[in-house]
Amino acid sequence: MKFPVEEIIWATPLYEFLRRCNASPLAKEVLDCGAGGSNPPLSLFYQYGYKTFGIEIAEEALTKAQSFCAKNDMALNIIYGDMRNIPFPSERFSFVYSYNAIDFMTKPDIAISMREIARVLKSNGLCYVNFLSVDDAESWEPFCETGPAKSLLKSEGFAHFEDYEADEYFEAFEIVRKEKRLVEKLWEGRRLKQADIEYIARKR
Numbered sequence: 494m495k496f497p498v499e500e501i502i503w504a505t506p507l508y509e510f511l512r513r514c515n516a517s518p519l520a521k522e523v524l525d526c527g528a529g530g531s532n533p534p535l536s537l538f539y540q541y542g543y544k545t546f547g548i549e550i551a552e553e554a555l556t557k558a559q560s561f562c563a564k565n566d567m568a569l570n571i572i573y574g575d576m577r578n579i580p581f582p583s584e585r586f587s588f589v590y591s592y593n594a595i596d597f598m599t600k601p602d603i604a605i606s607m608r609e610i611a612r613v614l615k616s617n618g619l620c621y622v623n624f625l626s627v628d629d630a631e632s633w634e635p636f637c638e639t640g641p642a643k644s645l646l647k648s649e650g651f652a653h654f655e656d657y658e659a660d661e662y663f664e665a666f667e668i669v670r671k672e673k674r675l676v677e678k679l680w681e682g683r684r685l686k687q688a689d690i691e692y693i694a695r696k697r
């Protein structure tokens with residue numbers, strides 16, 4: 494199968510997750526929670542032969558992802574869904590991830606979503622989730638009054654985490670990799686300082 498260059502995803506931390514999924518003996522089935530947007534990271538897993546599924550709560554992001562699928566003839570199976578109540582049965586997936594998506598919610602809703610991720614994962618299945626760090630310098634503005642995060646998620650702004658704070662969500666897991674990523678980059682003429690904490694964990 495040949496893919497055009499724009500399908501190389503920019504969500505680079507997911508390559509490490511993919512590498513670990515490829516080494517797992519479990520079936521190649523993956524769910525993305527917060528899967529919408531114009532360049533869905535699920536395309537990476539699709540290219541590696543995975544059966545992919547995604548859920549997305551915001552209509553505009555869902556439409557963009559579905560246009561991507563139609564344009565590139567990729568059946569990524571991205572549907573409407575809320576990770577606070579994942580519309581799949583328990584232990585359905587070998588692999589589940591949520592990339593740059595969970596922090597749009599309030600901390601109580603993040604806790605609910607993490608329990609949902611654990612529920613739909615098979616035993617020995619792997620998950621990847623990244624959280625915004627309190628050291629991130631770019632994400633402290635309150636959400637726009639009319640934006641989807643406020644209306645759909647009742648959230649006032651991004652949730653930020655201290656270095657060990659999100660560990661508590663991984664009680665049902667063994668954490669196999671945890672990395673705090675501090676990134677300084679030039680973006681459209683601005684110098685950005687970003688920080689997130691990412692986890693790869695195996696369900697017990």
Ligand SMILES: C[S@@+](CC[C@H](N)C(=O)[O-])C[C@H]1O[C@@H](n2cnc3c(N)ncnc32)[C@H](O)[C@@H]1O
Binds near residue numbers: 528532534577598646
């Ligand atoms: C910044 S975008 C990232 C999209 C995609 N993961 C990517 O990396 O390109 C975050 C997405 O998560 C979605 N999202 C946030 N909370 C959600 C929830 N509870 N259920 C499903 N989707 C959610 C948002 O609507 C948004 O489209």
